[in-house]
Amino acid sequence: MNTPTSTQAAASGSDIPRARISRSFWHSVARRLSRDPVTIACTTVLLVIALVAVFAPVIAPYDPYKTSILVRLAPMGHPDHLLGTDELGRDLLTRLIYGARTSLFMGFAPILLATLIGGTLGIVAGYAGGATNMIIMRTIDVFYAFPSVLLAVAISGVLGAGIFNSLVSLTLVFIPSLARVGESVTTQVRNQDFVVAARATGASDWQIIRGHVLSNVVGPVMIYASSLVSVAIVLASGLSFLGLGIVPPEAEWGSMLSTLRPAIYIAPMNAILPGIMIFVTSMCANLISDGLRTAMDVKV
Amino acid sequence: MQISPLKQTLPSAETPLVTVEDLRVRFRSRDFNVPVVNGVSFSLGKGEVLCLLGESGSGKSVTMRALMRLFPSTAVVSGKINVDGHDILGLSRSKLRAIRGAVVSMIFQEPMTSLDPVFTIGSQIAESVMFHEGASRRQAELRALELLELVQVPSAKRRLIAYPHELSGGLRQRAMIALALACRPKLLLADEPTTALDATVQIQILLLLRELQHELGMATIFVTHDLGVACEVADRVAVMYAGRFVEQGSITQVMDNPSHPYTQGLLRSTVHEGVRGVRLETIPGSPPDLAELPAGCSFAPRCGFVRPDCTMAVPHDATVGQGHSARCVLVG
Amino acid sequence: MNATTGNTEADRKAGLEQPILAAENLKKYFPLGGSFFRSQTAYVKGVDDVSFDVRKGETLGIVGESGCGKSTTARVLIRLLTPDSGVVRINGKVVGAPDGISVRDMRRRVQMVFQDSYASLNPRLTIEDSVTFGLRANGVPKKAALEKAHEILGLVGLEPDLFAQRYSHEISGGQRQRVNIARALALSPEVVILDEAVSALDKSVEAQVLNLLQDLKQSLDLTYVFISHDLNVVQYVSDRVMVMYLGKSIEIGPVEDIYARPLHPYTRGLLASRLPMDPRRRVQSAPVTGDPPNPVNPPSGCRFRTRCAWAEHVCAQREPQLTEARGAHRVACHAHIPGSGHSGPAKWEGVDAD
Numbered sequence: 001m002n003t004p005t006s007t008q009a010a011a012s013g014s015d016i017p018r019a020r021i022s023r024s025f026w027h028s029v030a031r032r033l034s035r036d037p038v039t040i041a042c043t044t045v046l047l048v049i050a051l052v053a054v055f056a057p058v059i060a061p062y063d064p065y066k067t068s069i070l071v072r073l074a075p076m077g078h079p080d081h082l083l084g085t086d087e088l089g090r091d092l093l094t095r096l097i098y099g100a101r102t103s104l105f106m107g108f109a110p111i112l113l114a115t116l117i118g119g120t121l122g123i124v125a126g127y128a129g130g131a132t133n134m135i136i137m138r139t140i141d142v143f144y145a146f147p148s149v150l151l152a153v154a155i156s157g158v159l160g161a162g163i164f165n166s167l168v169s170l171t172l173v174f175i176p177s178l179a180r181v182g183e184s185v186t187t188q189v190r191n192q193d194f195v196v197a198a199r200a201t202g203a204s205d206w207q208i209i210r211g212h213v214l215s216n217v218v219g220p221v222m223i224y225a226s227s228l229v230s231v232a233i234v235l236a237s238g239l240s241f242l243g244l245g246i247v248p249p250e251a252e253w254g255s256m257l258s259t260l261r262p263a264i265y266i267a268p269m270n271a272i273l274p275g276i277m278i279f280v281t282s283m284c285a286n287l288i289s290d291g292l293r294t295a296m297d298v299k300v
Numbered sequence: 301m302q303i304s305p306l307k308q309t310l311p312s313a314e315t316p317l318v319t320v321e322d323l324r325v326r327f328r329s330r331d332f333n334v335p336v337v338n339g340v341s342f343s344l345g346k347g348e349v350l351c352l353l354g355e356s357g358s359g360k361s362v363t364m365r366a367l368m369r370l371f372p373s374t375a376v377v378s379g380k381i382n383v384d385g386h387d388i389l390g391l392s393r394s395k396l397r398a399i400r401g402a403v404v405s406m407i408f409q410e411p412m413t414s415l416d417p418v419f420t421i422g423s424q425i426a427e428s429v430m431f432h433e434g435a436s437r438r439q440a441e442l443r444a445l446e447l448l449e450l451v452q453v454p455s456a457k458r459r460l461i462a463y464p465h466e467l468s469g470g471l472r473q474r475a476m477i478a479l480a481l482a483c484r485p486k487l488l489l490a491d492e493p494t495t496a497l498d499a500t501v502q503i504q505i506l507l508l509l510r511e512l513q514h515e516l517g518m519a520t521i522f523v524t525h526d527l528g529v530a531c532e533v534a535d536r537v538a539v540m541y542a543g544r545f546v547e548q549g550s551i552t553q554v555m556d557n558p559s560h561p562y563t564q565g566l567l568r569s570t571v572h573e574g575v576r577g578v579r580l581e582t583i584p585g586s587p588p589d590l591a592e593l594p595a596g597c598s599f600a601p602r603c604g605f606v607r608p609d610c611t612m613a614v615p616h617d618a619t620v621g622q623g624h625s626a627r628c629v630l631v632g
Numbered sequence: 633m634n635a636t637t638g639n640t641e642a643d644r645k646a647g648l649e650q651p652i653l654a655a656e657n658l659k660k661y662f663p664l665g666g667s668f669f670r671s672q673t674a675y676v677k678g679v680d681d682v683s684f685d686v687r688k689g690e691t692l693g694i695v696g697e698s699g700c701g702k703s704t705t706a707r708v709l710i711r712l713l714t715p716d717s718g719v720v721r722i723n724g725k726v727v728g729a730p731d732g733i734s735v736r737d738m739r740r741r742v743q744m745v746f747q748d749s750y751a752s753l754n755p756r757l758t759i760e761d762s763v764t765f766g767l768r769a770n771g772v773p774k775k776a777a778l779e780k781a782h783e784i785l786g787l788v789g790l791e792p793d794l795f796a797q798r799y800s801h802e803i804s805g806g807q808r809q810r811v812n813i814a815r816a817l818a819l820s821p822e823v824v825i826l827d828e829a830v831s832a833l834d835k836s837v838e839a840q841v842l843n844l845l846q847d848l849k850q851s852l853d854l855t856y857v858f859i860s861h862d863l864n865v866v867q868y869v870s871d872r873v874m875v876m877y878l879g880k881s882i883e884i885g886p887v888e889d890i891y892a893r894p895l896h897p898y899t900r901g902l903l904a905s906r907l908p909m910d911p912r913r914r915v916q917s918a919p920v921t922g923d924p925p926n927p928v929n930p931p932s933g934c935r936f937r938t939r940c941a942w943a944e945h946v947c948a949q950r951e952p953q954l955t956e957a958r959g960a961h962r963v964a965c966h967a968h969i970p971g972s973g974h975s976g977p978a979k980w981e982g983v984d985a986d
Contacts, residue, residue, distance in 0.1 A: 355834035355835065355836065355837075356805065356834055468923035468924070468926070469698075469923060470922075470923040471923060498697035498698055498861065498924065499697065499861065499863065499902060499905040499906065500697065500901055500902060500905045500918070500919065500920040500924075501697075501923055501924075502905070503905045503907070503915055503918050503919065504918040504921065506907075506915070507915065507916075507917070507918055510914075525834065525835065526907070527835075527909055528906075528907030528908070528909045529907060531907065531908070531909050531910055531911045531914070532907055532911075532914055532915060534911070551911040552911050552912065555909075555910070555911055565836060566835060566836060569835060569836050569838075569839035570835050570839075570909070571838070571839065571842065571862075571864045571865050571868050572864050572909060573864060573867065573891075573906075575868055576867060576868055576887075579843060579846075580839040580842055580843050580868075581839065582836065582839040582840045582843060583836040583839075583840075584840075586804040586806055586807060586837070587804060587834065587836075587837075
C-alpha cells in the first residue's frame with residue numbers, strides 16, 4: 001500500500017495493522033456477531049420460536065384442528081385456553097404453535113432455494129460476462145419489472161393454493177433480486193487483481209470460482225438474502241390471507257389473521273395475536289440481517 | 301526564481317501563521333484503537349513551505365488535514381491548532397466552513413476527488429469565489445478565467461466550460477490548484493499533489509506550485525513521501541515516523557546532515573542514479589504496527605544504533621544546529 | 633509479421649542466442665463505445681506494433697508514462713489479453729499456435745507480479761492458500777503443494793511458521809508483495825513479469841524488495857521483464873531498457889546506452905524530468921511541456937511530435953520505425969534516421985556530459 005493511498009487508508013483506519021492472532025473472515029464475523037446484544041437477543045427469539053415449532057406436537061396443549069362450538073372466541077386468560085380460542089373454538093396457542101411451522105418454513109425455505117438458484121445464476125452471469133451475462137440478466141430483468149407482491153399473487157393465482165405452490169411462487173419472486181446481487185458482486189470480484197493473478201497461474205474457471213470468487217461473493221449475497229427473510233414471511237402470510245397460500249384448516253399465521261379478521265371488534269386481542277407473531281418474527285429476522293451486515297462490514 | 305528561496309529558518313519576530321501544540325490523534329472504533337499522531341508541535345511563518353515527509357502510516361496526512369479539521373468520524377483529537385488567529389479545533393461548524401477555502405485550502409493527489417464531475421471547471425471556481433467573497437456571478441467568472449490563466453492552463457477561456465473528465469491529468473491538477481487558490485488562501489495544504497502524475501507532468505506542476513507560492517506568498521504544507529519532491533519545494537522539512545516528528549530542519553540541513561537514523565536510512569535506501577550494480581542499503585524490518593508501538597523510540601526495533609536507553613522513553617527533540625533538531629538519543 | 637523481423641528471427645534461430653521470450657508486432661486495440669450495435673469506430677491503440685525480445689537471464693526494463701501501453705504489453709505477454717495481431721514466442725515456440733506452446737503451458741513458464749499487493753491477494757485466503765492455489769490448480773497434490781509453498785515463503789524472507797497461516801490484511805505492504813512474489817514463483821517459472829511491482833511500496837521497503845528480486849534472480853536463474861514508471865529503479869535493475877510512448881516502442885537498447893546517451897527526444901525529456909534530490913540544484917524549467925495526448929486520437933506520424941522541440945514537417949507525415957542507431961541501440965525518431973528528410977537532432981547538453 002503506497003503513500004498515495006495511505007492517506008485515505010489511514011483515515012479510514014484500514015491500513016492499520018490489527019490483531020496479532022490470525023483470524024479468518026468468518027471467524028471474525030462470528031466473533032463480532034457474538035458480541036452484538038441485539039443479534040443475540042433476536043437469534044434467541046427466533047430459535048425459541050423454531051424449537052417450539054419443531055416440537056409442536058409435544059408442546060401444544062390441544063389438537064390444532066379440534067373445534068368447539070361452545071368456546072368460540074374465548075378471551076385471553078380463559079381457564080382452559082391460555083391465549084383464548086378462534087372463531088371455531090380452536091385453541092389459539094396451539095394454532096399459533098402449529099402456525100409457526102408453516103410460517104417459518106415459508107420464510108426461510110423460499111429464500112434458501114432462491115439464494116441457491118439466483119446466486120448461481122448471478123455468479124455464472126457475472127463471471128462469464130458477455131453474451132451469457134446478457135441472456136441471463138435480461139431474462140431476469142423481465143421478472144424484475146413486476147412488483148414482488150404482484151408477481152407472487154400472479155404466480156400463486158396460476159398455480160393455485162397450497163404449501164408447495166406458495167413455495168414455488170415465492171422462490172420465483174426472490175430469484176431475480178438475488179441473482180442481481182450475485183451478479184454485481186461477482187463482476188466486481190472478477191476484475192480484482194487476485195482473480196487475474198489466479199487466471200495467470202493457468203487455473204480453470206471452475207477452480208477460480210471455487211477458490212476465489214465464492215468466498216468473496218457468499219458474504220454479500222448472504223446479507224441480502226437474510227434481509228429478505230422477513231419479506232418472505234410477510235409475503236407468505238399475505239398470500240394465505242388472500243387465500244392463495246395455505247388452505248384452511250391448516251394453521252398458518254397469515255391465514256389465521258385472515259379468518260380472525262371479522263372478529264376484530266368482538267375479540268380484538270385474539271385477532272391481533274397472529275399479526276404480532278408475524279411482526280416479531282420478521283422484525284427479528286431483519287435485525288439479525290442488520291447485525292450480519294455490520295459484522296461483515298470490515299475492510300479486511 | 302534564479303536562486304531558489306531557501307529562506308531563513310530563524311524563528312521570526314512576527315507571530316507565526318500556524319501554531320500546532322501537542323497534536324494527538326487516535327482512531328477509535330469497535331475494532332481498533334490506534335494512535336496515529338502522537339504529539340506533534342510546530343509553527344509555520346507566513347509564506348513558508350514546510351514538507352511533511354514520511355511513509356504510509358507515519359501520520360503525515362492526518363497531521364496536515366488536522367489544520368482544516370478534516371478527520372474521519374472515528375478520530376479522537378487533542379492538542380491546540382491555531383491558524384491565522386483561529387482556534388481550529390474549537391471553531392463552530394459554520395465558522396469552520398467559512399475558513400475552509402478562504403484561509404486554508406487544500407489540493408489533493410487525485411483531482412477527481414475534489415472536483416465535482418457534474419459542473420464545469422469555471423462554474424466550480426466561480427461558485428467558490430461567490431461563496432467566500434460574496435462576489436457577483438459576473439465578477440466571479442472573470443476571476444475564474446484569471447485563475448486558470450494564473451495556473452497556466454492553455455486556452456483558458458475554452459477550458460472554463462469544460463467538465464473535469466474532459467481534461468487530461470495535468471490540466472485537471474492545474475484546475476484543482478486554481479480552485480484551491482480561488483479565494484487567496486493564506487495557507488495551502490498539498491497532499492501528495494504530484495504523486496499520481498507522470499514524471500514529465502510532475503515536474504511542470506512542481507514548478508507551477510513553486511512559482512505560485514513565491515508570487516502569492518502563501519504558507520504551504522506539503523505532504524510527500526518523495527525526497528526528490530521535498531528537495532524541489534520545501535523550505536523546511538519535518539520527517540515523520542509513527543506519528544512523531546523525528547527530525548526537522550531546513551531542507552538543506554536535513555539533506556546535508558541527516559541526523560536521525562531513520563532519515564539517514566531513508567536517504568540511503570532511495571534508489572538514485574549511480575547505485576547500479578551496488579546492493580541497496582535498506583532499513584530492515586517493516587513500518588511499525590501503530591496499535592502496538594514499542595515503548596520509547598518507535599524506530600528502535602529497526603535501528604542499527606539502538607542502545608538500552610532508546611526503549612526507556614521517547615527521546616526528546618535534541619538540537620542539531622540552528623533550527624535543526626532530531627528525536628534521537630545519539631544527538632546532543 | 634513483416635519481413636525484417638522475420639529475417640532477424642531466422643538469424644537468431646540459426647545462432648545460439650534464442651530469446652526466451654519474444655514479442656513480434658504485438659497489437660492490442662481497445663474499442664470504444666457501443667459493443668451492442670457495433671457502431672464504434674474509435675479505438676485506443678493500447679499496444680501498437682511492438683516487437684522486442686528478452687534473452688535468458690537478463691532483465692528487460694520497460695518504461696513509460698501512464699497510458700503508454702506498458703501494462704497492456706505485460707497482459708498480452710501472459711495472455712490475460714488476447715493480442716489483435718502479432719505473436720509471442722517462448723523459446724521460439726508460438727504461444728497458442730497448434731504447433732507451438734499452449735497458453736496453459738506458457739503460464740507455467742511465465743508468471744506475473746502485480747502492482748497492488750493488496751488487491752492481488754484474496755482477503756479470504758491464508759497466505760499459504762494463496763501461494764498453493766496455482767500449484768493445486770496445476771494438479772500438484774495438497775501435501776507437496778504445501779511443502780513447496782513453505783519453501784518459497786522461506787525463500788522470499790517470510791518465515792512459514794510465522795506467516796503461512798496469516799491473512800493478507802494482517803501483514804505489511806512489503807510482506808504482502810513478498811507473498812505475491814512467492815505466488816508467482818510457486819510454479820517455478822522461467823520468466824517473471826514485474827508490473828510496477830515495487831511502485832506502491834514505501835521507499836525503505838522498496839529497497840528490500842529490489843534486493844530480494846536480485847537475489848531470487850541469481851539463485852533461481854530467472855529472467856525478468858520489469859515494468860515501471862520509476863526511471864531510477866529501472867536503471868538499477870535492467871540490463872536493457874525499452875521506452876514506450878502512446879502504445880509505441882520508441883527506443884530500446886542497453887541500459888548504460890539509454891541512460892547515458894538517450895537518442896529519442898522523449899527519452900531525453902523523461903530522463904531530464906527525474907528530480908535531482910538536491911535542494912541547491914532545483915529544476916528550473918520543465919524538460920517536456922504539456923500532457924501526453926489522448927491515446928484515442930494519437931497525432932499522425934510520430935506520436936511525440938506535438939510535444940517535441942525537434943518536430944519538423946516529416947514528423948507529421950510519416951511514422952518513424954525503430955531503426956538501429958548504435959549497435960543494439962535502436963530508436964524510432966526521424967532525426968536519427970539518415971535520409972528521412974529530417975535535418976537531424978539538435979545539440980543537447982544533458983546526460984551526454986557525463
